[in-house]
Amino acid sequence: MASSVTAALTLIRSPAMTTNFPSILPISSSVSLSTSRPPSPFLGLRVAGAREATISDLGRKSHGQGLLVVASASSRPFVLVAEKLGEAGLSLLRDFAEVDCSYNLSPEELRAKVAQSDALIVRSGTKVTREVFQASKGRLKVVGRAGVGIDNVDLQAATENGCLVVNAPTANTIAAAEHGIALLSGMARNIAQADASMKAGIGMPILVYVYAFWNLLAVNMYAAGSKWLRNKYVGTSLVGKTLAVLGFGKVGSEVARRAKGLGMHVIAHDPYTPAEKAHALGVELVPFDKAISVADFISLHMPLTPTTAKVLNDETFAKMKKGVRIINVARGGVIDEDALVRALDNGTVAQAALDVFTAEPPPKDSKLVLHENVTVTPHLGASTVEAQEGVAVEVAEAVIGALKGELAATAVNAPMVPSEVISELAPYVILAERLGRLIVQLVAGQSGIKGVKVVYRSARNPDDLDTRILRAMITKGIIEPISSLFVNIVNADYTAKQRGLRISEERVFVDSCTETPLDSIQIHLTNVGSKFASALSDSGDITLAGRVKDGVPHLTLVGSFSIDVSLEGNVILCRNVDQPGNIGKVGKILGEENVNINFMSVGRTAPKELAIMAIGVDEEPGKGTLKKIGEIQAIEEFVFLKI
Numbered sequence: 139m140a141s142s143v144t145a146a147l148t149l150i151r152s153p154a155m156t157t158n159f160p161s162i163l164p165i166s167s168s169v170s171l172s173t174s175r176p177p178s179p180f181l182g183l184r185v186a187g188a189r190e191a192t193i194s195d196l197g198r199k200s201h202g203q204g205l206l207v208v209a210s211a212s213s214r215p216f217v218l219v220a221e222k223l224g225e226a227g228l229s230l231l232r233d234f235a236e237v238d239c240s241y242n243l244s245p246e247e248l249r250a251k252v253a254q255s256d257a258l259i260v261r262s263g264t265k266v267t268r269e270v271f272q273a274s275k276g277r278l279k280v281v282g283r284a285g286v287g288i289d290n291v292d293l294q295a296a297t298e299n300g301c302l303v304v305n306a307p308t309a310n311t312i313a314a315a316e317h318g319i320a321l322l323s324g325m326a327r328n329i330a331q332a333d334a335s336m337k338a339g340i341g342m343p344i345l346v347y348v349y350a351f352w353n354l355l356a357v358n359m360y361a362a363g364s365k366w367l368r369n370k371y372v373g374t375s376l377v378g379k380t381l382a383v384l385g386f387g388k389v390g391s392e393v394a395r396r397a398k399g400l401g402m403h404v405i406a407h408d409p410y411t412p413a414e415k416a417h418a419l420g421v422e423l424v425p426f427d428k429a430i431s432v433a434d435f436i437s438l439h440m441p442l443t444p445t446t447a448k449v450l451n452d453e454t455f456a457k458m459k460k461g462v463r464i465i466n467v468a469r470g471g472v473i474d475e476d477a478l479v480r481a482l483d484n485g486t487v488a489q490a491a492l493d494v495f496t497a498e499p500p501p502k503d504s505k506l507v508l509h510e511n512v513t514v515t516p517h518l519g520a521s522t523v524e525a526q527e528g529v530a531v532e533v534a535e536a537v538i539g540a541l542k543g544e545l546a547a548t549a550v551n552a553p554m555v556p557s558e559v560i561s562e563l564a565p566y567v568i569l570a571e572r573l574g575r576l577i578v579q580l581v582a583g584q585s586g587i588k589g590v591k592v593v594y595r596s597a598r599n600p601d602d603l604d605t606r607i608l609r610a611m612i613t614k615g616i617i618e619p620i621s622s623l624f625v626n627i628v629n630a631d632y633t634a635k636q637r638g639l640r641i642s643e644e645r646v647f648v649d650s651c652t653e654t655p656l657d658s659i660q661i662h663l664t665n666v667g668s669k670f671a672s673a674l675s676d677s678g679d680i681t682l683a684g685r686v687k688d689g690v691p692h693l694t695l696v697g698s699f700s701i702d703v704s705l706e707g708n709v710i711l712c713r714n715v716d717q718p719g720n721i722g723k724v725g726k727i728l729g730e731e732n733v734n735i736n737f738m739s740v741g742r743t744a745p746k747e748l749a750i751m752a753i754g755v756d757e758e759p760g761k762g763t764l765k766k767i768g769e770i771q772a773i774e775e776f777v778f779l780k781i
């Protein structure tokens with residue numbers, strides 16, 4: 139439902155009354171709080187609880203509805219599977235969504251399809267570029283990578299577009315490690331070259347033809363054409379040789395474990411892995427230069443990042459032992475391929491076994507692929523039946539979870555928050571968003587919001603309180619009403635930064651119950667004017683605070699006034715002289731228009747002095763009703779705030 143809060147706000151009688159909306163980057167007065175974005179019920183958080191769907195949507199403008207999350211019963215989400223996926227994963231997806239398996243799409247076809255898709259599943263063969271996210275126009279809520287490496291997905295663009303990226307980080311580890319070991323062993327014994335030489339000389343079609351008709355002749359021809367090069371393909375032994383594993387993560391450590399079983403001496407280089415992990419496998423972690431200079435075999439297992447790109451190059455090849463052998467099942471880009479050809483030609487590198495290439499597939503005339511001392515496979519590391527079923531299930535579960543609004547444990551571009559934490563914070567997440575949504579409506583003037591200070595009061599140790607979701611929700615609450623942006627947990631920090639919104643967090647210890655994660659959340663907007671002067675605290679900040687009572691968010695502080703109003707509907711705040719009859723007058727006006735009051739609270743400085751009346755209303759009062767409230771004699775200022 140489209141709504142315009144601007145219209146309602148223009149009725150506010152206040153010296154600072156203005157239709158100028160607060161802006162983070164100043165914006166014009168014509169901005170309205172449009173909520174007309176097509177419902178995109180995904181990527182929120184879903185937490186079952188006493189108040190079903192207690193976490194409001196992190197992925198859509200859901201004010202007032204507050205609830206979420208799964209695609210409505212009538213609309214099943216749409217999942218585009220752009221590369222071959224194991225049947226078990228497909229079957230899980232089909233139970234939940236409409237699934238379109240369209241392989242080998244051109245970039246144009248992919249862009250056209252994502253505009254109709256809530257989720258996209260790929261392997262390493264599909265480039266999910268910025269253009270793809272732009273073409274989806276916000277519809278794409280999750281990209282699932284059925285494998286580990288996400289270098290084919292533009293993560294920055296995904297984050298900017300609020301699209302979650304999940305991968306399947308564990309199910310193909312063993313397959314990749316086994317492939318690494320297969321390449322290592324096969325290379326050491328020249329298996330591929332020897333096999334090719336034996337088969338060379340006779341084309342298979344000829345062989346079959348001849349075999350069928352002249353069996354004897356075929357055998358003779360085979361013997362004459364093939365090569366039996368026992369001397370040429372003398373191999374090298376593995377036992378006692380030094381293997382340097384570069385990148386001691388999941389695959390690297392499994393390769394190390396297997397290589398130890400083959401009797402190799404294994405060392406590793408990985409600046410980010412704990413030394414104990416390597417020691418537990420009897421592997422020594424060494425500096426990069428040492429690893430490459432003492433190794434007989436070097437196996438690459440790091441991700442492709444700006445730091446690892448072309449980490450093997452002319453300079454580093456020059457530091458290697460003459461006759462070193464290289465295995466790469468990580469990413470082609472970690473090797474400077476031209477430099478590798480030079481190192482092979484000059485004998486620095488005796489052999490290389492490569493599963494991955496800078497360009498995939500590599501050019502037909504690639505000197506590297508055609509080099510006689512190089513063994514190649516077409517990116518087969520993850521291609522076992524078992525691994526493909528595994529990644530399919532792993533990614534399907536993550537995608538379905540994300541579409542249901544759950545935070546994926548395999549999220550690549552969003553904080554991973556354990557489900558227990560999410561479940562506990564559920565009502566506070568609603569509180570956080572609503573406080574953000576209310577406070578931004580109190581801003582007036584042209585300065586724009588720059589600083590937000592959030593104070594979490596809690597009896598818990600700071601380490602036991604993960605505030606990332608709360609911060610994201612406050613950001614969402616503040617930014618969405620004043621922009622056309624779509625904020626969720628994926629892009630909240632990015633969006634805030636982009637808009638110059640500095641959010642600082644402070645935790646204050648309170649001596650209360652540690653059973654509940656938070657006593658209260660207080661938000662200050664610093665250095666801005668307010669259209670409701672009473673919302674300014676002594677420090678001059680617009681200040682609101684709230685807490686959760688019996689699972690329901692409550693507004694408990696406005697400026698310096700303590701109040702208590704449940705945040706289940708919209709709120710009217712009035713500052714009035716504390717005298718009898720005000721509540722009755724406002725109640726009567728609202729009653730005449732059939733606006734139901736769900737909560738009511740008065741906070742005052744001292745009896746018969748200034749008071750704030752906070753009234754929670756289920757419906758949105760009409761302009762005329764608000765005008766009548768503003769005309770009540772004792773009311774000095776008032777504001778209608780929409781949740």
Ligand SMILES: NC(=O)C1=CN([C@@H]2O[C@H](COP(=O)(O)OP(=O)(O)OC[C@H]3O[C@@H](n4cnc5c(N)ncnc54)[C@H](O)[C@@H]3O)[C@@H](O)[C@H]2O)C=CC1
Pocket residue numbers: 286287288307310311314384385386387388389390407408409410411439440441442445446467468469493494517518519520521
């Ligand atoms: N060929 C294939 O089909 C497959 C390839 N892979 C690739 O294998 C690689 C490793 O995958 P996983 O082990 O699952 O990842 P992982 O994240 O578990 O391990 C990567 C390791 O590399 C380390 N690392 C990062 N920068 C480094 C640097 N500059 N120097 C040394 N180490 C560094 C990290 O600390 C981490 O321990 C990835 O590139 C992945 O895409 C994975 C599966 C299949």
Ligand SMILES: O=C(O)C(=O)COP(=O)(O)O
Pocket residue numbers: 261262263284285286287288310517518519520521
């Ligand atoms: O998981 C990875 O990183 C891989 O490289 C596997 O790629 P694939 O899924 O086989 O295209």
